[in-house]
Amino acid sequence: MTHETTTLHVGYLTDAIEWGGAEISLANLLSALSPRVRATVIGVTEPIVRRVAAARAGTDVMLLTHTRGHLDVTGRLRDRRILRDLRLDLLQANLTSLTSCTGGLIAALSLTNLPVVTVDHLPIWAGSPRLRRPRRATRRLIARRVAKTVAVGEIAARTVERAVGLPPGSVVTIRNGVPDHPLSGSVANARPVAGTLARLDAIKGLDVLLSAAAAVPEIDVTIIGDGPEGGPLRSLADDLGLAGRVSFTGWSSSPRDLLSKFDIFVLPSRGEGLPLSILEAMFAELPVVATDVGSVSEAVDDGVTGILVPPDDARALGDALRTLAVNPELRKRMGDAGRRKAVTAFSTSAMASAYEDLYQAILCGASLAGEPGRP
16 A cells, blocks of 8 residues: 555445354454554444454444345435445445345445445355346446455455356455464374364365264364354264264364364365465464365465365365374474465465555556456
8 A cells, every 4th residue: 555644434344143254354454454544344233343343443333224135225225324424435345155245235336436345255165056146136236336346365256257247357366364373382182183163064064074084093183163063063973983082162262272282274165265264274383184165275285285185075185184194294394384375475464455555546546457366
């Protein structure tokens, strides 16, 4: 961003009703923005809005109303008045799916002097339903009206373009970043521990991890997180005879501290954008075993910082875990390489700088078509 003293008032819109990776990413961004940016977090769920805003001292909050849907004219008009009265210079919408924030975006785009940026965190995955034609048309119309559409990885950007029907190269990339907090001392485990930080949801593929672990007695597994699949996953672990080798810890408010208890980080997702948990693991010097979905391969260099496997392939996942379990020198080499890459490419300061440059370019009227993805 150019060195200017003018304060830029940016609204950050989220319609999330649960805390997840997209909300953590937004909080990380707020924490790293320069003093030139005045931030207001806007949403429909007060605990989420306030939790995001808490990442940056002095951040304002504004609640929109829950409505009957984006075609609720009365609700949209009220939202329009709220956004108008905030006197924003720019609005950024934090999308957890291709159709999230639709109501707020319709209200914002009705204000002719308010530039809008959308950020897609999880555009689509192999098992997700296809967008129905009306929703696809609505999202395409929104995408053509906003100042810029952003995705969290190059592959994710191309996925958004295909899913919505946008011109190739029209979606720009600004990759996620995570803070580099110091870790507590590492723990010596009796057997190597393959651990994960994930919402217990079908998209995360944790059933595949359990199936893989059953065939790899050399490892124990720790799963940090909660979610709707918690009960079925515990039952599956019992059915597979994994009692004593698998632990479910529930969610942690400071999951980075638990990474020191892992020897390997594993994320067997069926779909991703650019998962923060992998970046956290790389900062923590852990080798990563992950599925080659979304923009995961832009973080994990196969054979260098970790091992990539196909989704829903328990045998390949088990082979990768066994390879690292029996080779501590390989784990150390990959972990060191992962941290070097994370420090260079996935810092919160780099992410915030990229967004601020984007804001400045939009407000200055610069052309962003075909802009290459940021490292």
